[in-house]
Amino acid sequence: MNRAGRRPEKTHALVLRSVEFGESDRILHLLVPEYGRITAIAKGARRSVKRFGGTLDLFNHLRVQIAVKRGGAMSRLEAAQLVHHFAPLRHDPVRFGLGCYLLELLDRLAPDGGAARDMRRLYRFALDALGTVAAQPLSPALRTILELRVFDALGVRPELRRCVGCGDDLGREAALGFHVADGGPVCRGCASRRTGVVPVHLGTLRALDQALTLDAERLGRLSFSAQALEEAQRLVGRFQRFHVGVELQSERFLERVLPAGGRVAGPV
Ligand SMILES: [Zn+2]
Numbered sequence: 001m002n003r004a005g006r007r008p009e010k011t012h013a014l015v016l017r018s019v020e021f022g023e024s025d026r027i028l029h030l031l032v033p034e035y036g037r038i039t040a041i042a043k044g045a046r047r048s049v050k051r052f053g054g055t056l057d058l059f060n061h062l063r064v065q066i067a068v069k070r071g072g073a074m075s076r077l078e079a080a081q082l083v084h085h086f087a088p089l090r091h092d093p094v095r096f097g098l099g100c101y102l103l104e105l106l107d108r109l110a111p112d113g114g115a116a117r118d119m120r121r122l123y124r125f126a127l128d129a130l131g132t133v134a135a136q137p138l139s140p141a142l143r144t145i146l147e148l149r150v151f152d153a154l155g156v157r158p159e160l161r162r163c164v165g166c167g168d169d170l171g172r173e174a175a176l177g178f179h180v181a182d183g184g185p186v187c188r189g190c191a192s193r194r195t196g197v198v199p200v201h202l203g204t205l206r207a208l209d210q211a212l213t214l215d216a217e218r219l220g221r222l223s224f225s226a227q228a229l230e231e232a233q234r235l236v237g238r239f240q241r242f243h244v245g246v247e248l249q250s251e252r253f254l255e256r257v258l259p260a261g262g263r264v265a266g267p268v
Contacts, residue, residue, distance in 0.1 A: 008065040008078045015105040016127050020046065027058050028077060029107050033123040035068055035089045037110035040075040055082040059089050059099055061127060070113060088134040097257045098143055099133045100250040102126075108244055118155065119206055125153035127191050128216045136220035137207045140260050141229055145211040152212055156243055158183050158235075160209040165190025174202050180238045199239060204231040233261040 016037065017029035026045035030038050046054050055062060056077075061084040067076040089099040106126055113119070126182060129146055151157055162169060164184035170176060177186045177197035185205055191197045207228045214222060224232060237260065 003084055008067045009061070009074075010065055011081065012068070012123070013062050013064045013080075014123065015056060015058055015062065016034070016103045016110075018056050018058055026032050027074075027199060030064075030066075030075075030108060031110060031123055031126055032064075032066070032068075032076075033079055033120045034116065035070075036113050036119045036122065037107065038066075038068060038075050038112065040066060040077040042077040042080070045077075049077050051079045052077075053081060055080050055085075057138075058103065059086045059130060061085070072112065088136045094138050094257045097135050097250065097254040098138060098146070099130060101248065101254045102129055102133065102146060102150060104248045104250045105147070105240075106154075106245070108248070109150075109154050109156075111154075122153050125149070127152075137218065138216075138258060140233065140258060141222065141224045143254075143258050144221060144229070144232050145208075145222065147236050147240060148208060148232075149212060151239065151243065156183075157210075157212070158239060160184065160205045160212075160229075163187040163190055165193070170205070172200060172202075176200055176202060176205070178205075178235050178238075180235075180242045183239075198235055200231050200235055201227065204228040204235070208232055208235075230261060237261065 011032055011034055013030040013032045016031055017026060019027050020026045021041065024044050024046045026042045028040050028042060030040055032038055041075050042052060045056055060082060062080040063083050064066055064080045065078040067078060069075050069174060077134060089095045103176055110122060120161070129149065132146065163186050164179060164182040165186045170185060170187065177191040178184065178196055178200045179186050185200065196235065207224055211222055
């Protein structure tokens with residue numbers, strides 16, 4: 001047996017999900033800068049304060065020793081030390097709701113391994129996004145921008161500048177359509193050959209494009225017109241549904257504390 005593959009390595013991890021398992025273990029979904037999303041077991045986690053220091057909670061940024069196994073097998077978390085715990089996410093229901101929602105999106109969509117540079121960028125994004133949720137004034141616009149930025153970080157960024165049908169520049173056509181399955185806007189001609197086109201204005205696409213490139217610390221100051229926000233919420237909501245496919249557990253709670261256009265059907 002190749003034991004080299006099992007030797008614990010030192011790295012960092014962000015806890016995406018943490019559930020009790022058996023008498024004293026914990027199963028964790030971790031985002032790790034070298035590997036993307038991995039599943040790991042922490043043996044004796046609920047007993048060993050020395051090895052884990054009671055630090056295996058959601059949102060925690062940890063320094064870890066971990067024996068990583070690939071190909072869907074369970075990795076083994078040997079030890080963890082807390083680096084940062086994003087305290088405001090635990091005390092404010094709106095920050096908590098948005099934080100849980102972003103983690104669930106990452107947990108659902110982050111790949112199990114990938115190009116090292118992409119995995120490191122995704123990890124950096126996740127820490128920055130939680131930092132934004134912990135520190136910035138929250139608004140429905142910021143929620144929508146962060147959702148879009150999660151997709152961007154995961155490599156499923158929508159096209160916002162060109163028609164996804166013919167590749168043409170969107171020019172000056174103010175009223176356009178957005179085709180979710182094709183991942184971007186369509187000009188009038190291409191829209192006429194498709195079904196399920198969501199109406200959108202050029203100004204909304206430009207605002208979203210800007211929101212993807214802005215520094216994280218300036219995001220809280222970005223403002224949308226009422227029309228652009230409504231369109232952006234509808235468009236990002238449809239995009240999320242298309243890529244996730246199910247209603248996320250955290251979505252109903254978030255919709256109650258920070259609504260984005262009544263996306264969740266039924267009473268909340
Ligand atoms: Zn076109």
